[in-house]
Amino acid sequence: MRRRATAIAAVLALAALAIVAAASAKVDRAAAPSATASADRQLVSCGKTVTMGMLAPITGPAASLGKLQTDWAKFYVAAHNKVKKNKHKLRVQFGDTVLGGPGGTAEAVKAAQSLGSNVLGTIGPAGSNEVRATTATLKNAGLAFVSGSATNTELTTDGTRTNFFFRTVPPDSAQGTSVANFIDKKLKFKRVYIIDDQEAYSTGLADTVQQKLRAAGVTVSRDGVSQQQSDFSSLIAKIPRDTQLVYLPWQLPPKGKAFGDQMRSAGKGSIILMGSDGLFDDAFASLGGVYASSFPTSGTHPVVKAFRKAHGGDAEFFGAPSYVAAQVVGGAIDRACKDGKASRAEVRAQVRKTNLKKTVLGLNVRFNAQGDIRGGQFGIWKATSAGTFLPVG
Amino acid sequence: MNWSLFWDLTVSGLTLGSVYALIALGYTMVYGILKLLNFAHGDVYMIGAFMGWFALHWLGGPVNPSATAWLVVVLMFLFAMVACGGLGVAIERFAYRPLRNAPRIAPLISALGVSFFLQNSALLLFGASFRDYDTFHLIGAKTYNYKDIFLSVPQLLTIVSAIGLMIGLTLLVARTKIGKAMRATSFDREAASMMGIDVDRVIASTFFIGSALAGAAGVMFALVFGQIYHFMGFLAGLKGFTAAVIGGIGSIPGAMLGGLLVGLAESYATGYLPQGSTFQNLYVFALLILIILIRPSGLLGKADVKKV
Amino acid sequence: MAATQPLLALRGVSKSFGGLTVISDLDLHVDEGEIVSVIGPNGAGKTTLFNIITGVYRPDEGEILLEEQSIVGLDPHQVTNRGVARTFQTLRLFLNMSVRENVMAVQYGRTKSSPFEAMLRLPRARREEREIRQRAEEKLSFFGQRLVGYRWDQPAYSLSYANRRRLEIARAMATEPRILLLDEPAAGMNPAETQEITELIGKLREEGRYTILVIEHDMHVVEGISDRVVALDHGVKIAEGSFDAVATDPRVIEAYLGLRKAETK
Amino acid sequence: MADELTPQVPPDQPRIGVDEWVASVEGKRERYRGPVGWLRRGWDTAPAGARLLAFVIPAAIFPLVTTEGNLFRYGLITLLYALLGLGLNVTVGFAGLLDLGYIAFFGFGAYTYGYVASVHTGHHWPAVPAILLAIAVAALIGFIVGFPSRRLVGDYLAIVTLFFGQAFVVFVNNGDRINFWPFNRTDLTGGANGLDNIDPLKLFGWTVNTTKEYYWFTLGAFLLVIILLYLVSESRTGRAWKALREDPLAAEVMSMPVNRLKLMAFVFGAAIAGFAGAIYGSVQTGAFPGDFDVGLLITIYAIVILGGAGSLAGVIVGALVVNGVPELLRDPNQAEWVFYTALVLLVLTKVRPWQKLVTVVGGTLALGFALVAIADAWFPRWTAGEPNTGKLAHWVSHWMLLPSHATQIANWAYALTIALILVLTLLRGWWRTIVMIPTIYVGAFAWENLLVEQTVGATRFLLLGALLVVLMNARPQGLFGTARVEIV
Numbered sequence A: 001m002r003r004r005a006t007a008i009a010a011v012l013a014l015a016a017l018a019i020v021a022a023a024s025a026k027v028d029r030a031a032a033p034s035a036t037a038s039a040d041r042q043l044v045s046c047g048k049t050v051t052m053g054m055l056a057p058i059t060g061p062a063a064s065l066g067k068l069q070t071d072w073a074k075f076y077v078a079a080h081n082k083v084k085k086n087k088h089k090l091r092v093q094f095g096d097t098v099l100g101g102p103g104g105t106a107e108a109v110k111a112a113q114s115l116g117s118n119v120l121g122t123i124g125p126a127g128s129n130e131v132r133a134t135t136a137t138l139k140n141a142g143l144a145f146v147s148g149s150a151t152n153t154e155l156t157t158d159g160t161r162t163n164f165f166f167r168t169v170p171p172d173s174a175q176g177t178s179v180a181n182f183i184d185k186k187l188k189f190k191r192v193y194i195i196d197d198q199e200a201y202s203t204g205l206a207d208t209v210q211q212k213l214r215a216a217g218v219t220v221s222r223d224g225v226s227q228q229q230s231d232f233s234s235l236i237a238k239i240p241r242d243t244q245l246v247y248l249p250w251q252l253p254p255k256g257k258a259f260g261d262q263m264r265s266a267g268k269g270s271i272i273l274m275g276s277d278g279l280f281d282d283a284f285a286s287l288g289g290v291y292a293s294s295f296p297t298s299g300t301h302p303v304v305k306a307f308r309k310a311h312g313g314d315a316e317f318f319g320a321p322s323y324v325a326a327q328v329v330g331g332a333i334d335r336a337c338k339d340g341k342a343s344r345a346e347v348r349a350q351v352r353k354t355n356l357k358k359t360v361l362g363l364n365v366r367f368n369a370q371g372d373i374r375g376g377q378f379g380i381w382k383a384t385s386a387g388t389f390l391p392v393g
Numbered sequence B: 001m002n003w004s005l006f007w008d009l010t011v012s013g014l015t016l017g018s019v020y021a022l023i024a025l026g027y028t029m030v031y032g033i034l035k036l037l038n039f040a041h042g043d044v045y046m047i048g049a050f051m052g053w054f055a056l057h058w059l060g061g062p063v064n065p066s067a068t069a070w071l072v073v074v075l076m077f078l079f080a081m082v083a084c085g086g087l088g089v090a091i092e093r094f095a096y097r098p099l100r101n102a103p104r105i106a107p108l109i110s111a112l113g114v115s116f117f118l119q120n121s122a123l124l125l126f127g128a129s130f131r132d133y134d135t136f137h138l139i140g141a142k143t144y145n146y147k148d149i150f151l152s153v154p155q156l157l158t159i160v161s162a163i164g165l166m167i168g169l170t171l172l173v174a175r176t177k178i179g180k181a182m183r184a185t186s187f188d189r190e191a192a193s194m195m196g197i198d199v200d201r202v203i204a205s206t207f208f209i210g211s212a213l214a215g216a217a218g219v220m221f222a223l224v225f226g227q228i229y230h231f232m233g234f235l236a237g238l239k240g241f242t243a244a245v246i247g248g249i250g251s252i253p254g255a256m257l258g259g260l261l262v263g264l265a266e267s268y269a270t271g272y273l274p275q276g277s278t279f280q281n282l283y284v285f286a287l288l289i290l291i292i293l294i295r296p297s298g299l300l301g302k303a304d305v306k307k308v
Numbered sequence C: 001m002a003a004t005q006p007l008l009a010l011r012g013v014s015k016s017f018g019g020l021t022v023i024s025d026l027d028l029h030v031d032e033g034e035i036v037s038v039i040g041p042n043g044a045g046k047t048t049l050f051n052i053i054t055g056v057y058r059p060d061e062g063e064i065l066l067e068e069q070s071i072v073g074l075d076p077h078q079v080t081n082r083g084v085a086r087t088f089q090t091l092r093l094f095l096n097m098s099v100r101e102n103v104m105a106v107q108y109g110r111t112k113s114s115p116f117e118a119m120l121r122l123p124r125a126r127r128e129e130r131e132i133r134q135r136a137e138e139k140l141s142f143f144g145q146r147l148v149g150y151r152w153d154q155p156a157y158s159l160s161y162a163n164r165r166r167l168e169i170a171r172a173m174a175t176e177p178r179i180l181l182l183d184e185p186a187a188g189m190n191p192a193e194t195q196e197i198t199e200l201i202g203k204l205r206e207e208g209r210y211t212i213l214v215i216e217h218d219m220h221v222v223e224g225i226s227d228r229v230v231a232l233d234h235g236v237k238i239a240e241g242s243f244d245a246v247a248t249d250p251r252v253i254e255a256y257l258g259l260r261k262a263e264t265k
Numbered sequence D: 001m002a003d004e005l006t007p008q009v010p011p012d013q014p015r016i017g018v019d020e021w022v023a024s025v026e027g028k029r030e031r032y033r034g035p036v037g038w039l040r041r042g043w044d045t046a047p048a049g050a051r052l053l054a055f056v057i058p059a060a061i062f063p064l065v066t067t068e069g070n071l072f073r074y075g076l077i078t079l080l081y082a083l084l085g086l087g088l089n090v091t092v093g094f095a096g097l098l099d100l101g102y103i104a105f106f107g108f109g110a111y112t113y114g115y116v117a118s119v120h121t122g123h124h125w126p127a128v129p130a131i132l133l134a135i136a137v138a139a140l141i142g143f144i145v146g147f148p149s150r151r152l153v154g155d156y157l158a159i160v161t162l163f164f165g166q167a168f169v170v171f172v173n174n175g176d177r178i179n180f181w182p183f184n185r186t187d188l189t190g191g192a193n194g195l196d197n198i199d200p201l202k203l204f205g206w207t208v209n210t211t212k213e214y215y216w217f218t219l220g221a222f223l224l225v226i227i228l229l230y231l232v233s234e235s236r237t238g239r240a241w242k243a244l245r246e247d248p249l250a251a252e253v254m255s256m257p258v259n260r261l262k263l264m265a266f267v268f269g270a271a272i273a274g275f276a277g278a279i280y281g282s283v284q285t286g287a288f289p290g291d292f293d294v295g296l297l298i299t300i301y302a303i304v305i306l307g308g309a310g311s312l313a314g315v316i317v318g319a320l321v322v323n324g325v326p327e328l329l330r331d332p333n334q335a336e337w338v339f340y341t342a343l344v345l346l347v348l349t350k351v352r353p354w355q356k357l358v359t360v361v362g363g364t365l366a367l368g369f370a371l372v373a374i375a376d377a378w379f380p381r382w383t384a385g386e387p388n389t390g391k392l393a394h395w396v397s398h399w400m401l402l403p404s405h406a407t408q409i410a411n412w413a414y415a416l417t418i419a420l421i422l423v424l425t426l427l428r429g430w431w432r433t434i435v436m437i438p439t440i441y442v443g444a445f446a447w448e449n450l451l452v453e454q455t456v457g458a459t460r461f462l463l464l465g466a467l468l469v470v471l472m473n474a475r476p477q478g479l480f481g482t483a484r485v486e487i488v
Helices: A002-024 A037-041 A063-082 A105-113 A128-140 A172-186 A200-215 A233-238 A253-265 A302-310 A317-339 A344-352 B003-034 B041-058 B069-099 B106-126 B135-139 B153-175 B177-187 B189-194 B199-225 B232-247 B252-272 B280-294 C046-053 C076-082 C099-110 C115-120 C123-141 C149-153 C161-173 C191-208 C219-225 C243-248 C250-257 D020-031 D034-045 D048-065 D068-094 D102-116 D127-149 D154-173 D211-233 D236-246 D248-253 D258-284 D294-307 D312-328 D332-350 D354-378 D391-396 D407-426 D429-449 D458-474
Strands: A049-056 A089-096 A119-123 A145-147 A165-167 A191-196 A219-224 A245-248 A272-275 A291-294 A379-383 A389-391 B143-146 B149-152 C008-017 C020-030 C035-039 C061-066 C084-086 C179-183 C211-215 C228-233 C236-241
Touching: A037 A344, A049 A063, A049 A105, A049 A317, A063 A089, A063 A302, A063 A317, A089 A105, A089 A317, A105 A128, A105 D068, A105 D258, A119 A317, A119 A344, A128 A145, A128 A165, A128 A200, A145 A317, A165 A317, A172 A200, A172 A245, A172 A291, A172 A379, A191 A200, A200 A219, A233 A253, A233 B003, A233 B252, A245 A253, A253 A272, A302 A317, A317 A344, B003 B041, B003 B149, B003 B153, B003 B177, B003 B199, B003 B232, B003 B252, B041 B069, B041 B106, B041 B199, B041 B232, B069 B106, B069 B135, B069 B199, B069 D407, B069 D458, B106 B232, B106 D294, B106 D407, B106 D458, B135 B153, B135 B199, B143 B153, B149 B153, B153 B177, B153 B199, B153 B252, B177 B189, B177 B199, B189 B199, B199 B232, B232 B252, B232 B280, B232 D154, B252 B280, B280 D154, C008 C046, C020 C046, C020 C061, C020 C236, C035 C046, C035 C219, C046 C084, C046 C179, C046 C211, C076 C084, C076 C099, C076 D248, C084 C161, C099 C123, C099 C149, C099 C161, C099 D236, C115 C123, C115 D211, C115 D236, C123 C161, C123 D236, C161 C179, C161 C191, C191 C211, C191 C219, C219 C243, C228 C243, C228 C250, C236 C243, C236 C250, C243 C250, D048 D068, D048 D211, D048 D312, D068 D102, D068 D211, D068 D236, D068 D258, D068 D294, D068 D312, D102 D127, D102 D154, D102 D258, D102 D294, D127 D154, D127 D258, D154 D294, D211 D236, D211 D258, D211 D312, D236 D248, D236 D258, D248 D258, D294 D312, D294 D458, D312 D332, D312 D458, D332 D354, D332 D391, D332 D429, D354 D429, D391 D429, D407 D429
Parallel strands: A049 A089, A049 A119, A119 A145, A145 A165, A191 A219, A191 A245, A245 A272, A272 A291, C035 C211, C035 C228, C084 C179, C179 C211
Antiparallel strands: A291 A379, A379 A389, B143 B149, C008 C020, C008 C061, C228 C236
């Protein structure tokens, strides 16, 4: 009796074994990324198409952000592949990081681990905590990762990611300083209300602005509201009527618009709203008279115009840095592939040497030793009553 | 006392509370009959909001509606409610009915599967971007006031129609034949079926009504707060569940009361407590715990009598 | 009063639920080795009496003594550990556990080893486990062919109604009680099975040396087993004594036949 | 034991008690014939050690034959989720307590480990004391939460614990600004940024660094926990938990201190979650507030219940399905294979007899080729679309219409597929067979033109959702659960 049972168990084990073996039989073991230092020097033949990765939230609560980023990145790739003199075409392997979804940052790591051995460099991840969680994986694989939205200051200053991580947005410290100076020096406002959205990006920025403003003697009140909420009416009711400006370092422009609409219907439309780069978008601008901080991009840039045309008139500015990130990675791959072969280490070195003139961000993009844009600054923009942002400082 | 703030908070709390109440009703009705927590309910609400949006755009969109605004709004409600009702019936038929005699926890996972399915289908079909109802263009930004109490049109609409729907539901349950059958079924399903009640039909109608209310809640929410997206059902579902438990799960007036209470609590917590908005969920849950400690079966719930 | 101290004694026990008195000023005693039957019409408070004794409800007034020690206010499991075990009128088996596990589980209160000892399989845990299993099999064997062999490993829900009753009794026995409370052991059984139960209860006393307090409706069973019969009506003891004495008591007949109450209290 | 299955009642005795119940239980056992039945009976009768071996052997070979990326995605995360599932299985599966704050204990584990071993605080404890501390903290918190909750039952316990879970997220999100005694201006949790740069596990000079090493460590941890839990579940405590789940009142009256047992289950679950949390913190090199929200809780619940509440083996299978299926579908080419293999298998196993099978297969193929031929001849736009890369997709393109601008049509096809599948479940007999043909074709159309492009995103979760519904419908007790009877 017992013997039969053991035999059955053994058969079960063998069957399971066979399945595992069959499943992994086709794995290209030689090209597997591993922790050994030599892996990132492995030469990949560039051939007709080269692959770069992109880590973005494609599903989950932040999927709308992921869409803006992937739209812009795809726009770059399509443009790149149309140019005849480019020797090879770019292909993007997407990884879904499900930002804010059930799996937490583990999903981001899984997405990073799913990048194939032919991926030479990657765009993203989007969130600062995702960058933190995927650092070990991407570093082990020797990949350069260029984020278009992870703005937490420490990502570059703590030294853990140097030469691997780069970003095409200035960090919170730069943005926070510009914003605080503008409110204090230009607008000379004395009563400011800051509402963060309880995520890493937002609280960091809110902290910086709050600290700088308080130091300058401005009265600052602070509150936070979850990204998943759409009802701000009770929060609005709480904002004193003599408040001069409400600062919203948020990431979802539609939420910013909803906030503005609800301010208006609460009879507080006269209080000025100011958003961060996350709200630098047509949806938020349509409120009219609102401020937002952003890189000094311009709607007249030919690429922005073309993008707007291809996307039903929507410039989706939040994704623009991801276009530049794609430009950075794509350009680095192109340069590394000059000799027909490239390794991840080469691509990293080339990313480091990036020198892009007049990008859609309105900045020249070159990286400093830590991986931040040199001279990356934020300008302040004000929306006209017709809903277009114009630079004011 | 700053009365203006108080009234602002009250109005906003009541508006949100009405939405929660309608969601909670769906939870509570299904629970009453099947003892099942229908975790896909929040996603039905999300689908409702999208159906309202489609109705609006088939009727010409918010800027140039092809009929008067009021008719458009009524049609949006009707379309969303019927679509969600049908969806609810289908969910019941295919995801829950086969599990009716299974352990109580099994349909919970089936519900979770439905929730995944609906959420990602919406993402696939409707896209990841937010969609805007543009209520201002549709029904104007007019605000009515009585002394310090300000009410915008959508808010008024929400509160009034929620009250209307609740009265309708109460009458339905209390007066009609199907209402009686529902009560009988929730009291004792087996006995009801022996008394010649078609239990399957009763359950299906319960799902229809509950889901239709969720659909209405979705449209209302979008009318007041503007944006809709595929993930909006998650939080609303959680809040609706909370409201249903506060009111005493299984009790219809309890769900209404619970919904309003949660809405008001959120609003007052945001307005009056330190860092109210940041810690909103904590404050609301603390209230919930307090209520459960004082009345272990919710405000209007009946305590289970256990026979030994 | 018996000459020796009674094993279980209730003195002036009362219990009411929201104004409705279910047990009122009840005195009751059970001596060592005795079989006492409690009879009474539906709603007389018989099951409540069991619930009060086992600690499920707390009496409003009065004392419950087990071997001269009060057990009022103890949790049900503590009462069981003092030596009171019961069966349920409505059958509350652990349906999805095997027959053997049902009888093993209830020996929790008799054993001591912690889960950590079980994890490390320390000697005490192993010894106790052996004893639990032995005792379970021993108690199940008490029922002869009914609960032995292949049925040990079947889930309890696969048993017939009569066998479930037997299993409940086996389960109660496995806590090694001083006194066994049986709540309508013959309810829902056919005449053959009822006869078997009657014999079984006799055998429980003869071979198992249990003291038994039993609630029963079936007068044949009561007649067959009882040393003493107590009749309850509306929570009040209306008669006590031998079966013949109680069965002929006019108040008992009145209570059963539902005649208008006379001036009795 | 199988020989004992036949009743040993002497033929001359009346078969009292041997009634239809027994017969039906045995009937169920024998219902599965052929290899499936053989496997099932084998599994049921195999000793625990052999069952464990059936898992351990492939698990031990897996890292040797796969890449680091696959090992992480399919191996390590599955193991971590399974480990978490084991803890939840104690509270929910063994003791039947609906604990919705479970993930908070996981979080406490990760944060505790991060607090004593990361750059953030400057402490760098070795793994053993750090993990022990994480377990102890989680267990202690479990005790504190469980203490007031032990008298609550069912949905009310659920709500109170849910509050605790929410409170935890709010706490860690704002834990960098706590400013009251004794935490004056201490940064406990790093706020919304979480704790970054958490140390790898350092065990007696061995630093766990690579995915492979983490896999071995987690496998070891998992085996340890599952063996210990098995021993507990077969002890007096385990039986008491099961009894408590069956009928708390009967358990209490039958000498089991129900409140204490509930608390014990709570603490056990919390301790295991704390253990898993510490490993998770070091794997992720960080502890982030968003990782410990309701979403993960739902995932772990799905794992435990899908596998079969109370079944230890079920946890493994549940974790494999819930974590593995979305990963398997991540790559479009792989997803293509999975989709068509599943489709073919489903048709082959479910359509009987062979006449119907031939009809379905032949009909579907014929329909496809005919449509493509017609479209090629008269409506070239309907075949103008690009097939996806991958050999299979290319092959399929001869059978499937690929319109050049498919989005809108594919959306409707998707909706139509769902409707057709629903209709299909209502039909019987030959009608079912006939409707099956267009259903398969329309479904494959939606797949080729819409779903396959989104496998990296929405499609995989959508299919996971559908799979959960189907599996729960097929086996309400969970894949490895035993059919339970609630009320008789």
